[in-house]
Structures are given as structure tokens and as C-alpha cells.
Amino acid sequence: MGMDRYRVKPGDKVHLDRLDPDETSAWEGDKAAAKEAFVDLNAKLEALQELLYAEGKHKVLIVLQAMDAAGKDSTIRRIFDGTNPQGVKVQSFKVPTEEERAHDYLWRVHQHTPGDGEMVLFNRSHYEDVLVVRVKGFAPKERWEKRYDHIRHFEQLLADEGTTILKFFLHISKDEQKARFEDRLNDPTKHWKFRKGDLADRALWDDYMAAYEDAMERTSTADAPWYVIPANRKWYRDWVITRILVERLEALKMAFPPAEEGLADLVIA
Ligand code: AMP
Ligand code: MG
Numbered sequence: 001m002g003m004d005r006y007r008v009k010p011g012d013k014v015h016l017d018r019l020d021p022d023e024t025s026a027w028e029g030d031k032a033a034a035k036e037a038f039v040d041l042n043a044k045l046e047a048l049q050e051l052l053y054a055e056g057k058h059k060v061l062i063v064l065q066a067m068d069a070a071g072k073d074s075t076i077r078r079i080f081d082g083t084n085p086q087g088v089k090v091q092s093f094k095v096p097t098e099e100e101r102a103h104d105y106l107w108r109v110h111q112h113t114p115g116d117g118e119m120v121l122f123n124r125s126h127y128e129d130v131l132v133v134r135v136k137g138f139a140p141k142e143r144w145e146k147r148y149d150h151i152r153h154f155e156q157l158l159a160d161e162g163t164t165i166l167k168f169f170l171h172i173s174k175d176e177q178k179a180r181f182e183d184r185l186n187d188p189t190k191h192w193k194f195r196k197g198d199l200a201d202r203a204l205w206d207d208y209m210a211a212y213e214d215a216m217e218r219t220s221t222a223d224a225p226w227y228v229i230p231a232n233r234k235w236y237r238d239w240v241i242t243r244i245l246v247e248r249l250e251a252l253k254m255a256f257p258p259a260e261e262g263l264a265d266l267v268i269a
Helices: 002-006 031-055 072-079 126-130 147-160 174-186 188-193 197-203 205-219 234-250
Strands: 059-066 088-092 119-123 163-171 226-230
Touching: 002 226, 002 234, 031 234, 059 072, 072 119, 072 163, 072 234, 126 147, 126 205, 147 163, 147 205, 163 205, 163 234, 174 188, 174 197, 197 205, 205 226, 226 234
Parallel strands: 059 119, 059 163, 088 119, 163 226
Antiparallel strands: none
């Protein structure tokens, strides 16, 4: 079963309250051993990203979504640590600007999708338009309700044109968020990560969980699957996500482009 246990299969119902953010069931050793395994796996990911860039045939889009303090930033830092900045781009989606708000919600997103040989990570994404927008009532239901279909079709378009899509929900518990918020408040070097507004989102926790469940149920497809990652333990989160990425990239069967004719006979003067 492997990492497939975390994939939301098309047609599945998602019950986040039944998925334990603390579980580490796919790893049989201890935490220290997992950290070692992660180093090897990370090297594999780096090599695959190099190959992706060199081959220049596939496009890879990784979507990260989660509640505040669930670890989006540290996941990006730790997993993509050794990758080549030439082929990897991180795109964060914040509160839309006035110009962005004047357009449809996919307008700001499409222009950042990966080209050939590129890997792009979305730190938040078009899903905010069925998450925060729904929970906070920034658009009426008639409006956001249609977006699940748009999003499915949009992602299918990307996939049909050669994009490999992986979507990760970092699943932490409400208690874990509390602990991480407290940590941020107690450490002046982390104050910048905390906004008072984060507490308003925390107060709407159950509404967010319901919105996440709907989003994942309605947009997890064969070509653009969602994965619910148990994320209370950072070492496990990093190991699982990296495994999934490595497996998916290996399945692309990429190869370095053929060398020019006659390289074998060349002598460098
Ligand atoms: P952070 O990622 O913590 O720096 O915060 C970015 C903020 O932008 C979060 O509170 C998001 O909910 C918010 N945001 C992102 N996209 C949208 C959107 N489409 N509409 C409203 N708020 C958004
Ligand atoms: Mg934040």
C-alpha cells in the first residue's frame, strides 16, 4: 500500500477528524533512522529534479495547502533544500491585490504554472478561493460553489498538456497549532510569522476543516490527486512527502537527452 494510504481516491469521502495527524504508520524505525532515510531520499529527489530540468519534457506542479503554522514554509525549505534554483520556483499566493481581484481567480495562478523542465511549488494556491473565501464569506455561495468544477477542469487542462500535479494538505491538530502559535509568540525571531488575524482563522477551525474536506473530495482526480499528510511530526511529514514525490517522478521514466554525435571521439586540446 505504501504512500497510497495518504492519497484521496476519486469518489472518496474525506473525514479529517478520523485521520490522525500524529500517526507515523508507514515508517517502521525510530525518528533518528527516519531522518537518515530522509537524507538519502532527499538526494534522490535532487537527482530527479536535475533530470527533469535536463530532459526538459515534463512540467511538475506541487500544491501545498494547510492551516497556519502547519509547516508549509518549513516543508518547502527542508524538502527542496538541495534542488537547483534554476529549475525550481516557489510561488506564494497571498491576499489578492486590487488588480488580481479585478480578474477571475485563476488569472493570477495560471501564469505561474510550470513550463517544460520546471518544478513549481505553490505555497497556497487557487484553493484559497474555495477555502478562505468560502469560510470568511468573501464571495457568495453561488460563486464559490462553481469553482470546484472550474478547478478540476483547469487542472485537467494542465495535466493534458503535460503537467504532473501533486497536491498536499498538511494535516495538523488544533492542539499542535496552539503549541506552534505559542512558540511563535515566545520567540522574538518568530514574531514575524504571527499575525493576530491567524487567531480569527483558528476560531473558524471546524469550518476550515469542512471546506478542506469538500475541496479534496471534489477535486482529487487521477491526474491531480490530493494527499492528506499527517503533519504533527515534522520528520514524518518531510519523509512522506519526499517519498511521494520521488515515486511520482520515478514513474515519469525520465532520461538525460542524448549526447551530440561523436562526443566519444572528442579530445580536448
Ligand atoms: P501566509 O501564507 O500565512 O503568508 O498568509 C497569506 C494569507 O493570504 C492567508 O491568510 C490566506 O488565507 C490569504 N489568501 C490567500 N489567497 C487568498 C484569496 N484568494 N482570497 C483571500 N485571502 C487569500
Ligand atoms: Mg500565516
